[in-house]
Amino acid sequence: GDSVTQMEGPVTLSEEAFLTINCTYTATGYPSLFWYVQYPGEGLQLLLKATKADDKGSNKGFEATYRKETTSFHLEKGSVQVSDSAVYFCALKNNQGGKLIFGQGTELSVKP
Amino acid sequence: EAQVTQNPRYLITVTGKKLTVTCSQNMNHEYMSWYRQDPGLGLRQIYYSMNVEVTDKGDVPEGYKVSRKEKRNFPLILESPSPNQTSLYFCASSPRPALGVYEQYFGPGTRLTVT
Numbered sequence: 001g002d003s004v005t006q007m008e009g010p011v012t013l014s015e016e017a018f019l020t021i022n023c024t025y026t027a028t029g030y031p032s033l034f035w036y037v038q039y040p041g042e043g044l045q046l047l048l049k050a051t052k053a054d055d056k057g058s059n060k061g062f063e064a065t066y067r068k069e070t071t072s073f074h075l076e077k078g079s080v081q082v083s084d085s086a087v088y089f090c091a092l093k094n095n096q097g098g099k100l101i102f103g104q105g106t107e108l109s110v111k112p
Numbered sequence: 113e114a115q116v117t118q119n120p121r122y123l124i125t126v127t128g129k130k131l132t133v134t135c136s137q138n139m140n141h142e143y144m145s146w147y148r149q150d151p152g153l154g155l156r157q158i159y160y161s162m163n164v165e166v167t168d169k170g171d172v173p174e175g176y177k178v179s180r181k182e183k184r185n186f187p188l189i190l191e192s193p194s195p196n197q198t199s200l201y202f203c204a205s206s207p208r209p210a211l212g213v214y215e216q217y218f219g220p221g222t223r224l225t226v227t
Contacts, residue, residue: 004154036218043116043202043218044155089154099145099170100216102154 002027006090006103013080013110021075021106023064023090031092033057033066033073034100038087047075047088080110114139116219118203124225125193133188133222135203143206144186145170145216146178148199155202161186193226200224 007022025031032051036044048057053068062077073090090103116137125131137144145160147170157170161180175197177189186205190197203219 041220043220044204044216045218046215049215099157099160100155102147102156104152104154 002031002092002094002101004090004092004101004103006088006106009087009105009107011106011108013108015082015110015112016079017110019075019077019080019084019108021088021090021108023073023075023103025071025073025090025092027071027092027094029094030068031094033064034091034093035062035064035073035075036089036091036102038089038105040086044089080108082110082112084108085110114217116203116205116217118201118219118222120222121220122223124227126227127194128192131190131193131224133190133201133203133224135186135188135219136184137186137203137205137217138184139205139207139217140183141205141217142183142208143214143216144180145204146176146186146188147202147204148172149202149221150199158188158201193224195226198224198226 003026034049035047037047038044048059050057050066056065064073064075087105087107089105091100119134142163146158147155149155156172159178161167201222204216206214206216
C-alpha cells in the first residue's frame with residue numbers, strides 16, 4: 001500500500017541554519033504531496049503542496065519539489081528561525097477520495 | 113472565522129466508560145475525518161465521511177464508531193474505551209476531495225487518557 005517515510009527526529013539546529021527534512025513515498029499512480037506543520041499544542045496546518053511531478057511548493061520560506069524519479073518531496077528552508085520549531089509531517093493523497101497518508105513526523109527544534 | 117472545533121480538548125477517563133468526542137466545522141465541507149496521533153506513528157486515519165450519512169473505515173477503526181447526521185458534525189464515539197486508545201485525536205475537514213486536491217483543515221486536538 002501507499003506509504004510515506006520521513007527522516008527521524010528530533011532535528012536540532014541553530015537559528016539561521018539551513019534545514020532539510022527528507023521525505024520519500026511509495027504510491028501507485030500520481031499522488032499529490034503535502035507538508036503539514038504542527039506547532040506546540042495546536043492542530044496541523046498545511047504548509048505547502050505539490051500536485052504533479054516537478055512542481056515546487058513554497059510558503060513562509062519553505063520549499064519542496066515533487067521528484068517522481070526519486071519518489072521524494074524533501075522540505076528545505078535556507079535560514080530557520082526559532083519560531084519554526086514544530087513537528088513537520090509529510091503526507092500524500094491519491095486521487096481517490098480524501099484520505100491523507102502521513103509520515104511519522106519530524107520534530108524540529110531551533111535554538112537561538 | 114473558518115474553523116474546526118473539537119470538544120473536549122482534554123479528557124481522562126476509565127476503562128469501559130463510554131465517551132464521545134465532538135467535532136464541528138463551519139465551512140460547509142463535505143469531507144470529514146478522524147485521526148489519532150501516536151509517537152513514532154504519525155497520524156493514522158480512524159474513520160472518514162464523504163458526506164452526510166456516508167461513513168467508512170480508515171486504517172485503525174477498531175473500538176471506534178462515528179456518525180454523520182448533519183454536514184457540520186462528525187462525533188467520534190468510544191463505546192468501551194481501553195488504555196490502548198490513549199492518544200491525541202484530530203478531526204479534519206475539507207471540500208469535495210474527489211474533485212481535486214484540497215487542503216484539510218484540522219481541529220486543535222483532543223488528548224484522551226484511558227486508565
